[in-house]
Amino acid sequence: MSSDLLDPVHPAPARRPHPYDGLKRVVDVVGAAVLLVLAAPLLLLVAALVAGGLGRPVLFRQLRAGRYGRPFELVKFRTMHPPDPRRGRTEDGARLTRLGRWLRATSLDELPTLWNVLRGDMSLVGPRPLLCEYLGRYTPTQFRRHEVRPGVTGLAQVRGRNGLGWEEKFEHDVWYVDHRGPRLDVTILAETVRTVLRREGITAEGAATAPEFLGSQSWRAEQQTLA
DSSP: OOHHHHOSSSOOOOOOOOTTHHHHHHHHHHHHHHHHHHTHHHHHHHHHHHHHHHOSOOEEEEEEEOGGGOEEEEEEEOOBOOOBGGGTBOSHHHHBOHHHHHHHHHTGGGTTHHHHHHHTSOEEESSOOOBGGGGGGSOTTGGGGGGSOOEEEOHHHHTTGGGSOHHHHHHHHHHHHHHOOHHHHHHHHHHHHHHHHHTOSOSOTTSSSOOOOOOOHHHHHHHHHHO
16 A cells, blocks of 8 residues: 555655665664564563563554655554453453563564664664554654654664654654664664653653644644634
């Protein structure tokens, strides 16, 4: 399915060749393969903890927007109970378990996304993959974040993570698209280790994770005008 069909508002970005992209893909494949092998015992341990604490399935799967807005299936470890109105589990905060909070705080829930990197859906570094429902809510400038593969970590994640507002995140994403290179990626990966160890920006203020992106102010103003 093309991104044009998914998002009639913003067509697929122009495919501008970048001299770093070829090398970046090689680094992604080698890096993800090595990390998956090294992390195999940890993956099995976390899978066992999730199975014991939340039951099956162990993995959370969801369609996310990838490069050029194309959908792909993101895989992570589960951190939440399924929605259950009878038990009051409708909001993320009520569904998130103690184990889930710890997995998110340590970013261990992200380990399975290395498989997405190996498959070519994602990169080790890039803008975080977001819901496909958001595609029609970006401004044309914000939509440029889809010119590269989404990343396991990214510039916005080491500059505040969920502590940042959406528009500030997207500014970092587009800046990364325009300035991507090996030195920047190494810097982001190194800062990611520090961010994870310090457990910074795990949640947004007043939310268990991050609030829904409802569109920028200019986008909302345009929708009100059309209505």
